[in-house]
Amino acid sequence: MACRHRSSTTTLARLAKPARLSPRLTTQPQVQSQVASAVRCFSSSRPSQLKETRCQQGKFTSETYPELKRDPRYGQVTKEHVDYFKGLLGTESAVIDGVTNENATDDIEPFNSDWMRKYRGHCKLVLKPSSTEEVSKILKYCNDNKLAVVPQGGNTGLVGGSVPVFDEIVLNMGRMNNIIEFDEVSGILTVEAGAILEVVDQFLASKGYIFPLDLGAKGSCHIGGNLSTNAGGLRLLRYGSLHGTTLGIEAVLPDGTVVDDLCKLRKNNTGYDIKQLFIGSEGTIGVITKAVIQCPQRPKAQNVALFGLESYEAAQQAFREAKGHLSEILSAFELMDGSSQALVRQVTKKNSPLEGEYPFYCLIETSGSNSDHDGEKLQTFLEDVMEKGIVVDGTLAQDETQVKALWSFREGIPEVLSHLGGVYKYDVSIPLPEMYQLVEDTKARVEEAGLLGDTDEHPVRAVVGYGHMGDANLHLNVSTRRYDERVEKVLEPFVYEWISKRQGSISAEHGLGLAKKKYIGYSRTPTMVGLMKQLKDLYDPNAILNPYKYI
Ligand code: FAD
Numbered sequence: 385m386a387c388r389h390r391s392s393t394t395t396l397a398r399l400a401k402p403a404r405l406s407p408r409l410t411t412q413p414q415v416q417s418q419v420a421s422a423v424r425c426f427s428s429s430r431p432s433q434l435k436e437t438r439c440q441q442g443k444f445t446s447e448t449y450p451e452l453k454r455d456p457r458y459g460q461v462t463k464e465h466v467d468y469f470k471g472l473l474g475t476e477s478a479v480i481d482g483v484t485n486e487n488a489t490d491d492i493e494p495f496n497s498d499w500m501r502k503y504r505g506h507c508k509l510v511l512k513p514s515s516t517e518e519v520s521k522i523l524k525y526c527n528d529n530k531l532a533v534v535p536q537g538g539n540t541g542l543v544g545g546s547v548p549v550f551d552e553i554v555l556n557m558g559r560m561n562n563i564i565e566f567d568e569v570s571g572i573l574t575v576e577a578g579a580i581l582e583v584v585d586q587f588l589a590s591k592g593y594i595f596p597l598d599l600g601a602k603g604s605c606h607i608g609g610n611l612s613t614n615a616g617g618l619r620l621l622r623y624g625s626l627h628g629t630t631l632g633i634e635a636v637l638p639d640g641t642v643v644d645d646l647c648k649l650r651k652n653n654t655g656y657d658i659k660q661l662f663i664g665s666e667g668t669i670g671v672i673t674k675a676v677i678q679c680p681q682r683p684k685a686q687n688v689a690l691f692g693l694e695s696y697e698a699a700q701q702a703f704r705e706a707k708g709h710l711s712e713i714l715s716a717f718e719l720m721d722g723s724s725q726a727l728v729r730q731v732t733k734k735n736s737p738l739e740g741e742y743p744f745y746c747l748i749e750t751s752g753s754n755s756d757h758d759g760e761k762l763q764t765f766l767e768d769v770m771e772k773g774i775v776v777d778g779t780l781a782q783d784e785t786q787v788k789a790l791w792s793f794r795e796g797i798p799e800v801l802s803h804l805g806g807v808y809k810y811d812v813s814i815p816l817p818e819m820y821q822l823v824e825d826t827k828a829r830v831e832e833a834g835l836l837g838d839t840d841e842h843p844v845r846a847v848v849g850y851g852h853m854g855d856a857n858l859h860l861n862v863s864t865r866r867y868d869e870r871v872e873k874v875l876e877p878f879v880y881e882w883i884s885k886r887q888g889s890i891s892a893e894h895g896l897g898l899a900k901k902k903y904i905g906y907s908r909t910p911t912m913v914g915l916m917k918q919l920k921d922l923y924d925p926n927a928i929l930n931p932y933k934y935i
């Protein structure tokens with residue numbers, strides 16, 4: 385069986401040269417046989433070879449944003465509270481206690497700091513429940529005692545939502561990681577919220593199925609975190625959003641009420657679809673404890689190609705052609721600009737898979753059931769876009785190692801940027817024709833402010849763009865040598881105003897968290913924000929869940 389192999393974040397191995405397509409595509413039979421003979425293998429690996437070298441966390445969030453004040457409504461965590469939780473959760477490892485034990489600071493630090501090393505809280509108590517019942521008792525106790533709580537999954541979120549701002553208790557879901565049930569006929573999976581996406585996907589692979597979400601952080605992120613952020617990722621083009629593929633949810637409300645909606649039906653029009661509220665609500669109205677997911681059959685064949693293009697206009701044309709030629713087998717269409725790729729090559733020391741350098745690159749993935757059939761389609765597409773002069777140069781992966789290598793040029797970008805220092809991340813949805821203009825305009829603005837340059841006195845190293853072009857979702861990233869408030873002031877609210885003028889979304893997939901809380905009005909009307917606040921007040925009247933964030 386042909387299958388696919390792709391890395392979860394960056395394997396950063398040196399690339400074996402894939403099959404190169406000449407601009408005139410004179411090697412058609414050869415390319416055809418290369419495509420047909422490609423062996424693809426689904427697999428994955430642990431992320432983050434560069435993780436340890438990322439920019440060191442320094443300031444607390446409360447220092448970076450002194451306007452944020454601890455809400456005096458919340459109680460302080462005391463020894464009595466800690467004793468209650470220890471009594472409830474039993475095992476030593478389920479409670480990390482920095483309240484009565486000063487030596488626990490190092491153990492708590494990873495739960496206080498986010499993946500970008502941008503946000504850092506003052507939490508002194510981490511709780512790790514192992515059952516829904518325990519989550520329920522914890523939340524009821526916290527609600528009764530007005531103790532603020534931050535639900536936490538794999539802590540890979542990119543908007544500061546997963547870590548405390550002040551001394552909120554961290555409720556980490558990592559111990560609730562069981563795969564509860566899988567129906568091999570329907571593909572319906574029931575899983576606990578703390579299960580790691582990659583582990584779940586590997587389990588599904590053994591059954592011939594696939595999780596309908598894939599993203600670079602899959603080696604660390606949890607299913608509960610994915611649902612809470614409504615993560616989009618690399619397969620959304622093919623499988624749609626989690627709002628569609630989630631059939632059921634179990635969640636615990638702040639007062640301890642267990643909402644059991646573990647429905648396994650595709651069709652169920654009985655009343656409001658309450659579970660949708662938990663998807664994308666970033667732990668502000670309840671803690672997701674279990675989920676039921678409709679999983680698709682795992683594709684038997686996967687082909688990946690990477691192209692160089694001279695302009696953003698050409699990338700748009702290539703996307704249009706890809707949809708026409710590849711329709712049902714197109715599973716990803718990703719965009720990377722030349723600047724992002726230059727940084728990937730610089731940091732990873734990998735050679736480019738193409739001969740020249742280009743202002744834009746696109747990565748196309750097809751997923752189907754017949755490798756020969758898919759290969760023919762991809763080849764026809766390639767011939768066409770090259771003959772039309774849309775694509776200048778391209779390369780096709782011939783085996784699983786090359787599939788993985790090509791993907792690493794795209795999936796590796798966040799980690800490479802993080803390795804280089806601080807990153808101001810903007811995850812936006814804008815109608816395609818104007819999408820990349822945001823990168824150009826932002827770069828011009830940062831340059832004009834004198835913040836961009838090759839030397840150390842310039843905080844900004846590069847302004848880059850990449851993302852899920854197939855979903856009109858751009859990741860504008862401002863890569864810095866260090867976090868610097870002057871940079872943030874130049875970028876915000878400029879970026880949000882720019883997006884708002886074009887009726888875009890200021891958060892396509894990463895969510896609001898702390899980073900975008902105060903900017904929600906750029907994408908939502910006052911009526912919508914008012915309705916959201918009503919829901920928050922209804923479900924969490926004491927506002928104990930994930931305070932200072934979201935709305
Ligand atoms: P966390 O980061 O722990 O939490 C995220 C939010 O969800 C927080 O507000 C938290 O309070 C809440 N939460 C977590 N678990 C629960 C729960 N059980 N119940 C209630 N609330 C909960 N995102 C994308 O959308 N697409 C991508 O392609 C993508 N790629 C990424 C690549 C890299 C290298 C990295 C580091 C991140 C990427 N992300 C991406 C962002 C992130 O991985 C996702 O948002 C992911 O879904 C977060 O899952 P998590 O388990 O790490 O959640």
Ligand code: MLT
Pocket residue numbers: 600617795797798809811851852859
């Ligand atoms: C991605 O698509 O790589 C992720 O959303 C992460 C990021 O934007 O940095």
Ligand code: ZN
Pocket residue numbers: 617851852859893
């Ligand atoms: Zn993304």
